[in-house]
Amino acid sequence: MKLYCFAQSGNAYKVANYLNVTGTPWEEVFVDFFKGETRSPAYRAMNEMGEVPVLVDGDVTLSQSGVILDYLIEKTGKYAPAEGDAREVLRWVLWDNHKGSSQFGMTRFLANFLPEKHRNADVIAFLQGRCQAALATLDAHLEGRDWMVGEAPTAADFSCCSYLFYDEPFGMDRSQYPHIERWLENIRQLPNWKHPYDLMQGHPLPQS
Numbered sequence: 001m002k003l004y005c006f007a008q009s010g011n012a013y014k015v016a017n018y019l020n021v022t023g024t025p026w027e028e029v030f031v032d033f034f035k036g037e038t039r040s041p042a043y044r045a046m047n048e049m050g051e052v053p054v055l056v057d058g059d060v061t062l063s064q065s066g067v068i069l070d071y072l073i074e075k076t077g078k079y080a081p082a083e084g085d086a087r088e089v090l091r092w093v094l095w096d097n098h099k100g101s102s103q104f105g106m107t108r109f110l111a112n113f114l115p116e117k118h119r120n121a122d123v124i125a126f127l128q129g130r131c132q133a134a135l136a137t138l139d140a141h142l143e144g145r146d147w148m149v150g151e152a153p154t155a156a157d158f159s160c161c162s163y164l165f166y167d168e169p170f171g172m173d174r175s176q177y178p179h180i181e182r183w184l185e186n187i188r189q190l191p192n193w194k195h196p197y198d199l200m201q202g203h204p205l206p207q208s
């Protein structure tokens with residue numbers, strides 16, 4: 001299996017983290033996102049959405065981290081939801097794609113990776129408000145729970161946690177979210193867990 005990814009991509013990390021902690025063999029294909037590779041015709045021919053991650057498994061090519069996780073869980077049988085929990089897992093993966101990772105990723109990008117001369121403080125402040133609202137939702141859900149859904153990790157955990165392992169600031173005062181911190185520690189304890197920068201290539205970014 002090949003995973004098209006790069007270190008700064010929390011969306012790719014959702015899949016890389018799953019592959020790593022489940023011990024599923026995979027091959028990394030580095031995508032030079034910051035040089036515009038996802039906008040190239042060759043990349044678009046593979047993924048018309050122009051996004052990372054993409055998983056290629058034989059003649060199966062998939063994009064969208066939630067879909068890829070669903071495929072891998074079906075294929076490996078690892079971290080499948082308990083009976084009756086699948087729809088609740090999907091509900092959180094969809095929430096994450098809209099209200100969680102999408103906001104965290106964009107805010108982190110604008111505040112850290114965009115050249116300083118292009119950063120807009122008002123836009124960043126607006127997005128930080130969105131991040132804080134999402135984090136409050138997540139923290140409240142995790143109160144009294146070890147995992148997002150049920151008694152073991154599922155795609156909901158792999159999806160929702162990914163951007164929260166990165167250290168670049170994007171508006172999160174970690175001390176405000178003790179349930180999130182406890183849950184992230186549970187994920188760090190999974191077998192062979194690795195930080196995204198130790199799992200995928202491209203960090204640190206070359207100085208421009």
Ligand SMILES: N[C@@H](CCC(=O)N[C@@H](CS)C(=O)NCC(=O)O)C(=O)O
Binds near residue numbers: 052
């Ligand atoms: N919902 C998608 C989001 C994927 C996504 O936005 N990936 C970013 C990298 S983290 C990307 O490739 N963006 C390219 C672009 O928006 O042009 C998923 O979960 O896979």
